[in-house]
Amino acid sequence: MSEVVNAIVAVAVIFFIFRWATSGSSSSSDERRSAAAALGFRPKPVTQEMVNHVHAVFPNIPPDNIRFDLLRTGSIELTSNKILERGFLEAPPPAYYTIYPRAEASAQQLPDGSNTTSVSSPSSSAKQPSLIERYNLHDRVDGVNFTPDVIEVGGKAKWEDTTEKREASLRERKAQMILAARQRMLAQTE
Known part of the structure; x- marks a missing residue:
């Protein structure tokens, strides 16, 4: 009989220790309860x-x-x-x-x-760089005056042998498209 009493007392002590140890983290649950009471619903986690x-x-x-x-x-x-x-x-x-x-x-x-x-x-949004600035096309804009019929924009590109040549070809086509769009924009404003 004394073994049963000792077991019950041990379980009760473990239960109270566990409750005491977990009561320290109840501040976050208290914050959730106060948020739920203030808002009228239980808030979901939002990042x-x-x-x-x-x-x-x-x-x-x-x-x-x-x-x-x-x-x-x-x-x-x-x-x-x-x-x-x-x-x-x-x-x-x-x-x-x-x-x-x-x-x-x-x-x-x-x-x-x-x-x-x-x-x-x-007021906090920074000025976005233009495409000319982003692709470093300042030197090509200043000295050369393009006309849309001279530049074949977006035409078929020749398949190059190496990846470096394909990348260079793609960069060149992209630059030509940007410069042609800039030229069209300038023509519309004139």
Whole structure:
């Protein structure tokens, strides 16, 4: 009989120790409960990548609206379908901003390691380089005046023997297409 009592006491002690050890991590569950109470639903896990993905497809939708809907659905597809069906997403309630600060105010980490303010704010968007700058065609733009009939843009290329020659041929065709497009644009503006 005493062995049974010792076993019951040992199980009870182990149970209370286990409960005490796991109660320290309840702060995250308390945060979830308070978020659920404030928002009126249990928020699903949402990453910044999910918000950026939807925002890249629908740049006119504010990131806070996207995050709020993703917290509800937990799915990029459902949020995207809702935008396609309605054309907009509801604005989050004021309680949302107490839990999740505004996207414009929070600093975000870019993939290159630099910090910037919100991706959606127009003042923070850097000027995109032109195709001339991206493909280093400055020397070809300045000295030569192309005419569209001289350049055969996008024509059939001859199959080269080596990969280096094929890459060089592709780069040259790409440069010719960019320069011809630039020339057409300049002709339209004149």
